Amino acid sequence: MPIATVNPANGETLKTYEAMGEEEIERRLQLAAATFRTYRTTTFVDRGRLLIQAANLLDADQEDIARVMTTEMGKPIKQARAEAAKCAKAMRWYAERAEGLLADEEPADSDVKDSGASRVRVRYRPLGPVLAVMPWNFPLWQVMRFAAPALMAGNVGLLKHSSNVPQTALYIEDLFHRAGYTEGCFQTLLIGAGQVDDVLRDERVKAATLTGSEPAGRAVASTAGEMIKKTVLELGGSDPYVVMPSADIDRAAQIAVTARVQNNGQSCIAAKRFIVHTDVYDAFADRFVEGMKALVVGDPMLDETDVGPLSSEQGRADLEELVDDAGRSGATVLCGGHRLRRPELPGWYYPPTVLSDITREMRIHREEAFGPVATLYRASDLDEAVLIANDSPFGLSSNVWTRDEAEVDRFVRDLEAGSVYVNGMTASHPAFPFGGVKRSGFGRELSGHGIREFCNITTVWQGA
Numbered sequence: 001m002p003i004a005t006v007n008p009a010n011g012e013t014l015k016t017y018e019a020m021g022e023e024e025i026e027r028r029l030q031l032a033a034a035t036f037r038t039y040r041t042t043t044f045v046d047r048g049r050l051l052i053q054a055a056n057l058l059d060a061d062q063e064d065i066a067r068v069m070t071t072e073m074g075k076p077i078k079q080a081r082a083e084a085a086k087c088a089k090a091m092r093w094y095a096e097r098a099e100g101l102l103a104d105e106e107p108a109d110s111d112v113k114d115s116g117a118s119r120v121r122v123r124y125r126p127l128g129p130v131l132a133v134m135p136w137n138f139p140l141w142q143v144m145r146f147a148a149p150a151l152m153a154g155n156v157g158l159l160k161h162s163s164n165v166p167q168t169a170l171y172i173e174d175l176f177h178r179a180g181y182t183e184g185c186f187q188t189l190l191i192g193a194g195q196v197d198d199v200l201r202d203e204r205v206k207a208a209t210l211t212g213s214e215p216a217g218r219a220v221a222s223t224a225g226e227m228i229k230k231t232v233l234e235l236g237g238s239d240p241y242v243v244m245p246s247a248d249i250d251r252a253a254q255i256a257v258t259a260r261v262q263n264n265g266q267s268c269i270a271a272k273r274f275i276v277h278t279d280v281y282d283a284f285a286d287r288f289v290e291g292m293k294a295l296v297v298g299d300p301m302l303d304e305t306d307v308g309p310l311s312s313e314q315g316r317a318d319l320e321e322l323v324d325d326a327g328r329s330g331a332t333v334l335c336g337g338h339r340l341r342r343p344e345l346p347g348w349y350y351p352p353t354v355l356s357d358i359t360r361e362m363r364i365h366r367e368e369a370f371g372p373v374a375t376l377y378r379a380s381d382l383d384e385a386v387l388i389a390n391d392s393p394f395g396l397s398s399n400v401w402t403r404d405e406a407e408v409d410r411f412v413r414d415l416e417a418g419s420v421y422v423n424g425m426t427a428s429h430p431a432f433p434f435g436g437v438k439r440s441g442f443g444r445e446l447s448g449h450g451i452r453e454f455c456n457i458t459t460v461w462q463g464a
Helices: 022-039 044-060 062-073 076-100 109-114 143-151 168-178 193-201 214-227 249-265 281-293 313-328 381-389 405-414 447-452
Strands: 003-007 012-017 119-126 129-133 156-160 186-188 207-211 230-234 241-245 271-277 332-334 353-356 375-378 399-401 455-462
Touching: 003 062, 003 168, 012 109, 012 405, 022 129, 022 143, 022 156, 022 186, 022 193, 044 076, 044 168, 076 143, 076 447, 109 119, 109 193, 109 405, 119 143, 129 193, 129 271, 143 156, 143 168, 143 447, 156 168, 168 186, 168 447, 193 214, 207 214, 214 230, 230 241, 241 381, 249 271, 249 375, 271 281, 271 381, 281 332, 281 375, 313 353, 313 375, 313 455, 353 399, 353 405, 399 405, 447 455
Parallel strands: 129 156, 129 207, 156 186, 207 230, 241 271, 241 399, 271 375, 353 375
Antiparallel strands: 003 012, 119 455, 332 353
């Protein structure tokens, strides 16, 4: 895949880049290792000052970087602006809290005495250069939720971004440099997917984090396992959205539309499978389909646009295959279901689509639909709702709508997911751990859990 900016709204190639050669990669690896030796000794105050300066610059750049993101991967401009603002918020959150999150811990006095020590501490120390392999769908946020905690912990970053968002990748490197970080603290590697393995195998790279597809995660985890290196993986998701009879149906249907089509439906944590109790199924389905039909599909640079193009022609083709397979197998198309053919929209658009009468034999039941396509399921009771929700290889997040606290307890206990959002849609926040189970990956990002993922948790034992 070439490293290039291709506008998905019209298919026009705007900029292309040559992949870095071995000599430049080596220079950057040397610089990362050398920089880490000094950066690791800086104080939290110094690191926080740099990160806040980067956040201030990002705020000032918001409109410009939003337009770059929209141009490169097609998200509506209003969502791109919100993504930039969210990144600045997370940067400030870690700048202000990292010292407390990584403060030394002291075991109970009785345990210290029992060990024969006069004092015992648990200290969090940085690991070194961390390789981040990041996706195109949230090209700024996915990177910052790694970079902010990693830099505050004293690590340095190496970014291998998706090949279709090179301008965003280069912007992030430049942002940190303008904020005052030395060059080796955060570097973008303009390399192809085939070059990742060699970088990860390099002894100077101490760990890796990947957000992306299941095949990409398997490849990185396999190499990291062979090299005995720590990894965090956030992979696909096919999140359930369960609606029970006690729910506010109007509100649940309204939020369901946003939960499905955010980022043009290209989000791992987007709700994709809508599992509705039979008593309220018809009422929910009518409102949900009406809401999906009302969305404005159009130029992502316009503020009135709700849904822009998919990021690539291949992405649209993959989505079409899932929908067509479901149709051949008996699914009912309640809206959408075929690519848009409008002369004023020559890019890779696909309309908001709702499918019902889904069966286990359909590919869309097992595979992630990465685009604005929703599947509707009918459940006779709570037990069947849980069964359908868990009948997926993924387990990233989940959404539950109910006013019954006993039902909330059951869903929290039984849903196989990294998060359970009750009466609301899944959204990441710097204060809350984020990640999944099953084929959605392992490890956690954000919160104190995220900043500690790439730390050497060190026991310091002192005798009398």
